[in-house]
Amino acid sequence: MKLMQFFSSSFLLLCFALISVNGDLITDTCNKISDPKVDVKFCIEKLEADPSSRGAKDLRELLGSSIKLIKPRITEVSSVITKLTSDPKFNKPALEVCTELFNDAANGADEAYNSSVKADYDSVLTYLSALDTDADTCKQGFEDLGVPYPQPLVDPTNYFYGITNIALSIADMLK
Numbered sequence: 001m002k003l004m005q006f007f008s009s010s011f012l013l014l015c016f017a018l019i020s021v022n023g024d025l026i027t028d029t030c031n032k033i034s035d036p037k038v039d040v041k042f043c044i045e046k047l048e049a050d051p052s053s054r055g056a057k058d059l060r061e062l063l064g065s066s067i068k069l070i071k072p073r074i075t076e077v078s079s080v081i082t083k084l085t086s087d088p089k090f091n092k093p094a095l096e097v098c099t100e101l102f103n104d105a106a107n108g109a110d111e112a113y114n115s116s117v118k119a120d121y122d123s124v125l126t127y128l129s130a131l132d133t134d135a136d137t138c139k140q141g142f143e144d145l146g147v148p149y150p151q152p153l154v155d156p157t158n159y160f161y162g163i164t165n166i167a168l169s170i171a172d173m174l175k
């Protein structure tokens with residue numbers, strides 16, 4: 001019985017040790033990010049909530065897992081865009097341009113991930129910067145028309161920017 005207790009408490013200790021090691025990687029990395037667009041608390045919260053990021057053993061793995069978090073953000077923005085397209089309140093041509101841009105972005109996120117697997121960090125940075133530019137261009141389309149960026153897109157787009165810039169900052173650290 002004693003032995004059993006010893007093993008189970010050792011196991012628990014080991015679990016805590018593993019959790020704290022990985023927790024430190026995320027916390028240390030997020031604290032090191034100097035991009036004013038990345039909120040440290042947001043960074044820690046989002047990466048800690050992701051099992052792959054939590055399990056990342058080093059910065060390289062954390063880059064891969066953070067890039068993987070971008071696609072769902074793009075999918076969310078795209079699905080909101082699709083919904084707004086049938087609402088006459090919003091400018092349809094501008095939304096259609098955004099659909100194209102976020103389709104490109106989805107492809108770019110795949111390219112960025114593939115480049116990260118090859119440890120080609122310059123390409124990762126190029127692809128990730130292009131994602132930001134796609135989102136900027138989408139917003140610009142509304143600005144050019146003198147209308148505000150559709151309110152339902154604001155939060156999903158900011159979430160997308162936040163995650164993308166976390167990955168950008170990590171790629172920058174690895175370069």
Ligand SMILES: *[C@@H]1O[C@H](CO)[C@@H](O)[C@H](O)[C@H]1NC(C)=O
Nearest residue numbers: 107108109110111112113114
């Ligand atoms: C990324 O790599 C996978 C696996 O090698 C490949 O199937 C996919 O086409 C690549 N994607 C892009 C966008 O290059």
